[in-house]
Amino acid sequence: MATLDLEAEYNNRARVPDHGAVQDRLARLSEEVRRAAGSAAELDRSYGSGERQKYDLFKPKSGGGNVAALVYIHGGYWQRGDRKGNSFVARELNARGITVAVPSYSLCPAVAVMDIVAELRSCVKAVHDATKQRIVVAGHSAGGHLAAAMLATDWSRVAGAPADLVKAAYSISGVFDLSPLITTSINEGLKLDVAKAREASVTGWPTPPKDRTFVAGVGGDESQELIRQSLAIAGAWSRAGVKAECVIVPATNHFTVVEELTRPDSAMLARVALMCGR
Numbered sequence: 001m002a003t004l005d006l007e008a009e010y011n012n013r014a015r016v017p018d019h020g021a022v023q024d025r026l027a028r029l030s031e032e033v034r035r036a037a038g039s040a041a042e043l044d045r046s047y048g049s050g051e052r053q054k055y056d057l058f059k060p061k062s063g064g065g066n067v068a069a070l071v072y073i074h075g076g077y078w079q080r081g082d083r084k085g086n087s088f089v090a091r092e093l094n095a096r097g098i099t100v101a102v103p104s105y106s107l108c109p110a111v112a113v114m115d116i117v118a119e120l121r122s123c124v125k126a127v128h129d130a131t132k133q134r135i136v137v138a139g140h141s142a143g144g145h146l147a148a149a150m151l152a153t154d155w156s157r158v159a160g161a162p163a164d165l166v167k168a169a170y171s172i173s174g175v176f177d178l179s180p181l182i183t184t185s186i187n188e189g190l191k192l193d194v195a196k197a198r199e200a201s202v203t204g205w206p207t208p209p210k211d212r213t214f215v216a217g218v219g220g221d222e223s224q225e226l227i228r229q230s231l232a233i234a235g236a237w238s239r240a241g242v243k244a245e246c247v248i249v250p251a252t253n254h255f256t257v258v259e260e261l262t263r264p265d266s267a268m269l270a271r272v273a274l275m276c277g278r
Contacts, residue, residue: 007184009225010175012141012254022255023085029262030087033058037090047103047126048119055103055123056083057130058090063097068134068168068276071101071127071150075141075173075258078116079108079189089138089261092269096278101127108189113178113200117149124150125161136275137169140258144174144216148202148233151212168213168275170268173226173254176216176233177203180225203233210241213275217260217268219252226254247271 013019034041034056042057055071070093074086083104090100103123105116128135139147151169155161178197181187198204208214214237216230227248234246249257249268260268 004225006180006225009223010181010184010186012223012226015223016253016255019255022259026088026259026262027085029091030085033087033091034084037087037094040094041090045126045130047123050106050119052082052104052106053119053123054083055101055127056087057127058087058094058100058102060094060097060099063099065097066134066277067098068136069099069101069127069131070272070276071103071124071135071137073103073105073120073137073139073143073146075139075143076107077186077190078113078142078145092262092264093273093276095264096273098273098276098278099131099133101131109191112196113190113192114196117146117200120146120150121153121158124166125158128161128165134277135166136272137166138172138272139169139174140172141174141254144171145176145178145200145202147171148174148176148214148216149205151214152202152205152208154206164211167211170215170217170272170275171230171233172217172268173219173222173257174216174230174233175226176229177201203236207237207240208242212242214242214244215247215271215275216244217247217249217257219254219257220248220250221253222257223254 074081083102137147137150147169155165156163218230237244260266
């Protein structure tokens with residue numbers, strides 16, 4: 001049996017040569033969203049003392065009722081990206097009456113992956129405190145891992161947080177078992193060893209409570225490893241009683257899959273909105 005080439009499986013930039021064009025397109029849309037939001041956006045809100053521990057809050061012009069706020073976590077293999085290039089997610093969700101928070105967070109190698117998990121826990125609690133709304137978490141790539149981590153967090157152990165703070169999450173193209181990354185070039189920035197990879201892998205954490213909802217979305221044109229990871233976590237959590245499933249999005253790769261959140265008629269957008277109560 002041939003050995004799986006983990007570098008080829010997990011190096012998404014190498015797999016998608018035009019990834020830069022996709023990211024530029026989303027960056028331009030993000031600029032448009034920030035300009036159009038005007039006073040409905042509260043930018044650069046702090047959730048900690050770190051330079052990158054800030055989030056942007058985009059409020060809908062109309063809405064109300066029992067609706068959750070969405071925290072959207074950007075990707076970049078825990079070592080790239082920021083909130084400003086991901087404001088695009090707010091446009092269609094705001095149009096449906098949903099408040100959207102988009103945070104930045106500290107990056108590897110300045111911090112470890114578990115430090116980022118701790119930062120996002122602080123952010124999620126800060127958004128809840130600011131909005132007084134239930135929280136749904138979504139994220140792409142590394143953000144997909146972090147979204148799953150927020151769902152699997154025991155919030156009863158976080159001071160001042162409700163035990164059911166996060167009851168639903170939508171992970172897009174996430175990596176939930178980090179151990180395959182150890183031998184790849186991605187680990188040059190992550191500095192993972194076996195113990196650190198195991199600690200940060202949500203697949204080894206206690207399963208979320210049975211009243212939680214989880215979707216692992218992944219592009220149909222992504223690597224077999226990315227698809228396997230999404231199928232594996234959704235399957236394991238479903239067998240444990242979580243309302244979990246994997247959704248394979250046809251004709252999308254690791255970068256274009258997130259554009260589903262910009263299309264008013266996309267099933268992904270509809271599912272995220274439904275999770276929020278819309």
